[in-house]
Amino acid sequence: MDSAELDKRHVWHPFTQMREWNAGEPLVIVEAEGAVLRDAQGFEYLDGNSSIWTNLHGHRRAEIDGAIREQLGRVAHTSFLGLTNDVAPQFAFELLRAITRSDTPEGWRVFFSDDGSTAVEAGLKMIHQARQQRGEKERRVFVSLGAGYHGDTVGAMSVGHSTVFHSAYRGLMFGSREVMSPACYRCPFNRAAPERGMDARLSRKCEWECVGAAAKALDDLGDAASAFVMEPRVQGAAGMTMHAHGYLSRIAALCRERGVWLMLDEVMTGFGRTGAMFACQHEGVMPDVLALGKGITGGYLPLAATVASAEIFAAFDGEHSEWRTFFHGHSYSGNQLGCAAALASLRLLGTVHPMAHVRSRGEFLRVLAQKFWEHPNVGDVRCEGMICAIEIVEDFVTRRRFPAENRTGFRVSEAARKHWLITRCVGDVLVLMPPYCVSEEQLAQAVDGLWRALCGVVPAK
Numbered sequence: 001m002d003s004a005e006l007d008k009r010h011v012w013h014p015f016t017q018m019r020e021w022n023a024g025e026p027l028v029i030v031e032a033e034g035a036v037l038r039d040a041q042g043f044e045y046l047d048g049n050s051s052i053w054t055n056l057h058g059h060r061r062a063e064i065d066g067a068i069r070e071q072l073g074r075v076a077h078t079s080f081l082g083l084t085n086d087v088a089p090q091f092a093f094e095l096l097r098a099i100t101r102s103d104t105p106e107g108w109r110v111f112f113s114d115d116g117s118t119a120v121e122a123g124l125k126m127i128h129q130a131r132q133q134r135g136e137k138e139r140r141v142f143v144s145l146g147a148g149y150h151g152d153t154v155g156a157m158s159v160g161h162s163t164v165f166h167s168a169y170r171g172l173m174f175g176s177r178e179v180m181s182p183a184c185y186r187c188p189f190n191r192a193a194p195e196r197g198m199d200a201r202l203s204r205k206c207e208w209e210c211v212g213a214a215a216k217a218l219d220d221l222g223d224a225a226s227a228f229v230m231e232p233r234v235q236g237a238a239g240m241t242m243h244a245h246g247y248l249s250r251i252a253a254l255c256r257e258r259g260v261w262l263m264l265d266e267v268m269t270g271f272g273r274t275g276a277m278f279a280c281q282h283e284g285v286m287p288d289v290l291a292l293g294k295g296i297t298g299g300y301l302p303l304a305a306t307v308a309s310a311e312i313f314a315a316f317d318g319e320h321s322e323w324r325t326f327f328h329g330h331s332y333s334g335n336q337l338g339c340a341a342a343l344a345s346l347r348l349l350g351t352v353h354p355m356a357h358v359r360s361r362g363e364f365l366r367v368l369a370q371k372f373w374e375h376p377n378v379g380d381v382r383c384e385g386m387i388c389a390i391e392i393v394e395d396f397v398t399r400r401r402f403p404a405e406n407r408t409g410f411r412v413s414e415a416a417r418k419h420w421l422i423t424r425c426v427g428d429v430l431v432l433m434p435p436y437c438v439s440e441e442q443l444a445q446a447v448d449g450l451w452r453a454l455c456g457v458v459p460a461k
């Protein structure tokens with residue numbers, strides 16, 4: 001039986017209504033190279049969302065393939081419990097050098113797990129336990145951004161604020177204090193400059209009301225606030241919403257003044273996606289905890305890391321009998337194949353795809369994407385580094401959304417496949433974020449394909 005048939009009979013797909021899936025014909029990817037995916041029938045598609053935001057350098061990149069093969073020639077995986085290996089510590093050091101931009105990243109620690117959710121989960125547990133062991137038992141509340149998404153484990157869901165994803169599991173979640181997302185496009189204070197058409201008098205000067213709201217929440221909580229958790233600069237699953245530059249550094253200052261830790265989720269934004277190695281580096285912010293995943297292996301293997309500050313690590317120091325140990329770990333912690341891929345990927349970020357390259361490709365995409373403004377139902381075109389998001393709306397003046405049941409964004413993404421583009425929308429936000437190896441020609445094809453798909457589903461009149 002072929003894979004498509006077996007899939008329909010036996011497989012359960014993530015975030016998928018399986019009745020609908022089983023009524024369709026699945027696209028079976030059999031190989032890929034660079035930014036191009038090939039299906040079982042030999043058709044080729046541009047990997048327009050970097051295989052759900054994971055791939056950085058393209059598929060079958062010789063350096064990463066080679067590093068994995070070389071590692072496979074020695075050993076694929078051994079336990080990180082009670083043992084170490086000759087790859088994970090090397091990667092930890094190189095990772096910390098990249099994060100701290102210092103050759104002596106003393107004090108920082110890297111805790112390995114398997115995916116973004118577990119990186120976040122470990123971070124939350126570290127913070128919670130550190131607070132107790134420091135005698136700060138009242139500091140129990142996590143503060144996090146509206147529409148934030150940090151993964152699907154119960155802890156990660158608890159600091160997330162996505163109604164659609166989380167409502168069925170509310171009974172399991174511990175809850176967190178939500179503060180407004182600083183996404184400018186739907187600024188409730190209407191402070192963001194109108195992009196087009198709207199009466200300029202309706203939009204007032206931004207006075208960082210969003211920062212004020214966060215300060216108020218932190219002040220209300222007082223000594224109950226443990227940590228502020230957020231995706232810096234770009235909130236992925238919220239709809240690639242983008243923050244005003246300067247929000248992050250202001251939040252970091254608020255946290256520092258109040259003794260609240262800052263945990264940044266750079267699972268999506270890390271490793272150059274926003275045009276800096278880490279999004280927090282755009283604003284000179286060093287978090288207390290940093291969660292990394294997705295692009296960490298260049299999109300090859302499931303590996304994730306939770307990076308902790310010296311202060312947090314110190315809270316676990318003690319004799320065995322004091323039971324201050326971090327009681328958390330995973331079977332594949334420190335996996336050698338993953339770490340070998342991650343080391344190779346990190347090197348490529350210093351050589352083949354340095355930040356200047358990512359920024360210039362991103363700028364090329366940003367300029368091309370201005371075309372979308374010509375469509376009357378495009379409400380916003382926003383870009384950061386190699387992320388471009390096109391938000392489609394029923395009415396661009398009022399920013400009214402299409403009815404959710406129309407699934408307009410979904411239909412556009414599906415239609416894009418006929419134009420040799422694979423991407424996945426977030427609600428009615430269309431996403432273009434290919435691997436960094438994408439050529440200018442491929443970017444032009446992607447924009448053209450998405451434009452045609454959009455006009456096919458929502459005629460431009």
Ligand SMILES: *Cc1c(COP(=O)(O)O)cnc(C)c1O
Pocket residue numbers: 115116117118120149150151152231236237265266267268269293294
């Ligand atoms: C994808 C994502 C996660 C979850 O990562 P998984 O690897 O899917 O568990 C967490 N945070 C952010 C910001 C993400 O984009």
